[in-house]
Amino acid sequence: MKISYNWLKQYIQVDESAQEIANLLTRSGLEVEHVEGVESIKGGLQGIVIGEVLTCKKHPEADKLSLTTVDIGNGSVVPIVCGASNVAAGQKVVVATVGATLYPSEGEPLKIKKAKIRGEVSEGMICAEDEIGIGTSHAGIMVLHTDLPNGTPAAKYFNLEPDYVLEIGLTPNRADAASHIGVVRDLKALLHREYQLPSVEAFHVHQTSASIEVIVENTEAAPRYSGVTISNLTVQESPEWLKKRLQSIGLTPINNVVDVTNFVLHELGQPLHAFDAAKITGNKVVVKTLSPGTPFVTLDGQERKLHDTDLMICNAEEPMCIAGVFGGINSGVTTETKAIFLESACFNPVYIRKTSQQHSLKTDASFRFERGTDPNITVYALKRAALLIGELAGGVVTSEIIDIYPQPVANFEVNLLYKNVNRLIGKVLDKDTIKSILSNLDIHITSETDAALQLSIPPYRVDVQREADVIEEILRIYGYDNIEIPDRLHADYLAEFPSVDKNKLQYKITALLSDNGYYEIITNSLTKAIYTEKFAFVAAGQNVEILNKLSEDLGVMRQTLLFSGLEVMAYNSNRRQKELKLFEFGTTYYKTEGKYVEKNRLALFLAGDKQAESWQQKSKSVNFHDLLSTVQKLLQRMHVKNIESKDTELAIFSYGLCYKINNREVANIGLLQPSICKFMDMKGQVFYADIDWDYLLKQYSGNLEVKEVPKYPEVRRDLSLVIDKNISFQTIRQLAMASERRLLKSVNVFDVYEGENIGKEKKSYSVSFILQDENATLTDVVIDKTMQRLMQVFEKELSAVIRK
Structure with a gap:
């Protein structure tokens, strides 16, 4: 909503600047988002003054031009070449001085410069009304009838008063303030000044011949x-x-x-x-x-x-x-x-x-x-x-x-207790102050006692119908800034901490996966019984069978999201979709000891190429670490703690990792066995993650750990380790972190090599170590001792050969 500062001043005395009024309104609840200067004429006639033509004669080289000298004030007399036919000595005129910019009614802006016109110097311009944007006439220059001294800004002659527009972000409850008078009513209360509505006493009915x-x-x-x-x-x-x-x-x-x-x-x-x-x-x-x-x-x-x-x-x-x-x-x-x-x-x-x-x-x-x-x-x-x-x-x-007006709208009647005013505001206000604020807000006191006021509130205040609403009005006019923070804080009650909204949290993880290129799928909870008969990792005896099944393909409830997800992967892969990154939130079902159990799980599937081939880079197949990185981001977003990892033991994986929280499995990640993919008609490698969503939700922590940014620099050192093929990087990382808890901040593998040069049963890891002391700058002596200790541990525990 836009409010004109000059317009406001038509109804109430305002000595404060537009910015001061904006600050005052914002503090009272009418948030002024922006204050912008407004020019009724573009440029505000800057550099344009009232002048007097002292002399005027024909230009010797042009019949339609005149040579004039013009007094523009402060003792300055300038020569101006003028093309208007009505220019004459003795006239009061509008002069654009050198450096001024004209904004004509039509056309582009024009900056006035000192120039020579047909060999004669001209230091300004005598203007017509369209040339300065105040009208459309170009019949000739403006001839003024004024006693204003030469050099007077033209803006003063034309009464161009600068204005400011207050952009108010009006909240839905303040419909009463959606006008200039509405804002003035608040200013009355804030400034303790009366305002004046325009009089309508002159209204009269001339005749009644055209009644409708x-x-x-x-x-x-x-x-x-x-x-x-x-x-x-x-x-x-x-x-x-x-x-x-x-x-x-x-x-x-x-x-x-x-x-x-x-x-x-x-x-x-x-x-x-x-x-x-x-x-x-x-x-x-x-x-x-x-x-x-x-x-x-x-x-x-x-x-x-x-x-x-x-x-x-x-x-x-x-x-x-x-x-x-x-x-x-x-x-x-x-x-x-x-x-x-x-x-x-x-x-x-x-x-x-x-x-x-x-x-x-x-x-x-x-x-x-x-x-x-x-x-x-x-x-x-x-x-x-x-x-x-x-x-x-x-x-x-x-x-x-x-x-x-068959049923006049009545005022709102509210009983206001002084004790509630003081209790909700947090400060004891003087009774006269309270009554003065109410009066300034056009809230009438119909009766009063030592403890309370009976109030009548006009219906245009649609948001003030209860005692609490009235107290809010008192507070915003009294001023939030005037409520001191006490030495001791107290409250009438403490709200319970809100429980985790599972839907919002799921949406947050959905957004994370989508941002990383995954597409969400929703598959049928009914599936084929043959899956549990073919693979031992799902027990056929735990199937929840459908009594009135429509077909064998929809005969049982699914025990895992794996097979329905692979069906989608195979369908897309067989139709030449090469980049497959899918995820699904779904429920699994099984029965145990005569009880039916439902579990919510999250499944991730990854296969094919990382990205489409382009002129910048060739296509590259996805790998285990692509999926691992996504799962790690997911766990970080859930702010879970005490995460441990080890090699997965699930039979569905050729290899992979298992994440545990408090010694309970929360996620298994790895490369699916080729036999499973072949049975599901899925060509190529498929990486799969199975996450216990119910348990992960319970471990969610909305509290972020914040710590100061370290003042001292970190140091990186690299090692090349030749180790047995069956040793994973995770083993190296855990061993390193256990050996150096204080200085070692992170461990990362940046290269892996396998070849005949190091032996068929061996592989080489190039590993980086980030060291940092949060209390001092690391010295070479400390760094060398730390790295020597790590190398000794690797040689002893892993039989590693350190390549130098």
């Missing part, structure tokens, strides 16, 4: 409906002051009638709508809902099918407007309009919200109506608009004000 009958059939949707007829008006361009007001907050002027309705909307927060009275068939306005599917063409030329909850403003024969949202294409104000019916209503927010969402229509009016407007301001807004239209369009009121 109004019928409100749906009073639930339209609790109050007011209107008046204005005749004998002339629709034309709005005056400059009105256009500037609207342009300052980002609105495009249309004509004097529509601009007035927009002006009052942003002034008071009350939407208005003007209907061309000549297009109101039967001189009747009916407020009602229509049959579902009724077609209606809106102002944007689009035909929309109405819903049964769309409140419509109709004439005697057809709909004219979607109430509170958008006008119709045939009933709006045009240059031919001579009389209007001006509507000012209070609509039910629920109806407007539904209509706005159903038709995807968001307007300034719907923004306010769907949050709740003031039912008590409709008539005042009518009078205010009618007076402005009379002033700007020459219209006169030709009907009495129609005001259909």
Whole structure:
């Protein structure tokens, strides 16, 4: 929402700067997200002054040019070559001095430079109105009638007051502040200053010859409906002051009638709508809902099918407007309009919200109506608009004000206890301070005792209906910054720590896997019994059989995600999909000792190429470490602790690792046995991870461990170890970490070699070791001793040969 600083000053005395007002509003709950300077004329006429033509004669080399000398103030007289036919000595003119930039009404900006024109020096430019962007006329230079001294900035002559726009991030509960007067009401309470609404005492009914009958059939949707007829008006361009007001907050002027309705909307927060009275068939306005599917063409030329909850403003024969949202294409104000019916209503927010969402229509009016407007301001807004239209369009009121308000909206009644104010705010406030704040917020005290206040709250404060709401109002005006932090903190109660949301956590891991190139699959929980008969690692006796099975392929519940996942892998692989990275969250089922058990597991499948072949690199097959890296990232994201690893013992793997937490298996990772892949018609190697999702969820820790970044540098040392083929890197890592717990931070293998040069049963690992002392800089002596100790351990425990 945009608020003009200069516009605010029309209603309340403001001595503070725009930024100070922004800070004040933000501290009170109306968050000003941005303050931006606004120029009513681009460039603000910088470098343009009032000057006086002292002499004027014809240019010797050009009949249409004149040589002038111009006094531009401060004793400066400059020569200027001018092409205007109406220039003459003694004139007061507008002069663009050297260095100024002109922003004409049409065309590109022009920077004024010292120049020679037909051999004569020219140090400036005498301007026409279109050349400085204040009009469109180019009939000649502007000749001013003013007593202002030479050198006076032209901005002062044209009353160009700089403005600022406050961009307020309005929260949904503060519908009352969705206007300049709404913001002024808060400033009244914050600055302890009165504000003044524009007077409407001059409103009078000229005659009642053009009355229009109004019928409100749906009073639930339209609790109050007011209107008046204005005749004998002339629709034309709005005056400059009105256009500037609207342009300052980002609105495009249309004509004097529509601009007035927009002006009052942003002034008071009350939407208005003007209907061309000549297009109101039967001189009747009916407020009602229509049959579902009724077609209606809106102002944007689009035909929309109405819903049964769309409140419509109709004439005697057809709909004219979607109430509170958008006008119709045939009933709006045009240059031919001579009389209007001006509507000012209070609509039910629920109806407007539904209509706005159903038709995807968001307007300034719907923004306010769907949050709740003031039912008590409709008539005042009518009078205010009618007076402005009379002033700007020459219209006169030709009907009495129609005001259909069958059930007036009552004020909210709230009982406020002083003890609750002090308890919730956390500070004992003076009773007079509390009452002063309430009074400044237009909250009336109907009765009071030493312990409590009985309050009456106007209905435009739709968010203040309970005692706690009132206390929040007191606090935001008193100032959050004025509540001191006590020496001892206390609370009325402690909330329980929220339990882990399993769905959110699963979504987090899904996002992690997707970010790493995995695609999620969802497979059938029913599978083939033959799988458990063929492979011993799933027990046929534990199958959960389907009593009324449709086929043998869907005869039992799955005990593992492996086979259904391999079915998907094989299907895609046989259709030339070479990069297969899949995962599935699924439930497995089995029975044991007469009980049925369900377990949630996570399965990962990896096969084929890492990535598609390109001109930059050739395709490369996936390997065990690609899957291992993904599982390690997953465990890190779950913030689990006390993880141990060892070689997997599951028969489905040719090789792999098993991760344990608290001595219980949480994940098994490895290369699937070729016999399994062959049976499933899956060609090539498949890497598979089986994760106990239920147990992993229980181990999840939302608490992150944070420690200070080390001040001292780390050091890297490399070793090349020749070891037996059956020794894994994990064994090397665990042995190293156990031997040096303080300085050794990480161990990594960066090269593996196997060949005849080192023996058929041997392999060579190139391993890096990162050393770091968190309390001192490592010396060569300490580093060498540490590495010697590690080499001795490897030689003793692994019979390793250290290659040097």
